[in-house]
Amino acid sequence: MDLSILIKAHSGIAILALIIYIVRGVMMLANSTKTNSAVVLSIASVITLLLFGLGVYIGFAQKLSFADGFILTKLISLLLFVAFGTIALKQGLSKIIASGLWLFGLLAFIYASLIATHKVAPLF
Numbered sequence: 001m002d003l004s005i006l007i008k009a010h011s012g013i014a015i016l017a018l019i020i021y022i023v024r025g026v027m028m029l030a031n032s033t034k035t036n037s038a039v040v041l042s043i044a045s046v047i048t049l050l051l052f053g054l055g056v057y058i059g060f061a062q063k064l065s066f067a068d069g070f071i072l073t074k075l076i077s078l079l080l081f082v083a084f085g086t087i088a089l090k091q092g093l094s095k096i097i098a099s100g101l102w103l104f105g106l107l108a109f110i111y112a113s114l115i116a117t118h119k120v121a122p123l124f
């Protein structure tokens, strides 16, 4: 399959992941019990898995290794995005702490996007 189509799909899925993250952040601020409902969690997890899976596939298709700085930095960014989001969107945290953690997750996501578009150099 044409790699440029897969890269476009990966970018589209990244935008979807960002929209879901923002919507869940707003739901968390509004104290919505649906923030972590089974449906919302499933959609968020599937989209994140697709983002990861397609990224890995494109990386292999481009003959990049997991030790490649671009891949490593993006993997770490995705991990931070998921980890901060998971903690921030849990119920029971104060709004200030939850919003701060949520913002760190957003920064990790933005960082991954800037590396992807080669606007910022990878960490390694």
Ligand code: HEM
Pocket: 007, 010, 011, 014, 051, 052, 054, 055, 056, 058, 059, 062, 071, 074, 075, 077, 078, 081, 108, 109, 112, 113, 116, 117, 118
């Ligand atoms: C928060 C996580 C991520 C975001 C926001 C993201 C975003 C993007 C975007 C927007 C592009 C398209 C860049 C362009 O059009 O020039 C892209 C490309 C790419 N991404 Fe990701 N990505 C993420 C995670 C990953 C992961 C985890 C991997 C691999 C393990 C990965 C591997 C790649 C590769 C190999 C490309 C093609 C780069 C190129 O040919 O220039 N991405 N990513």
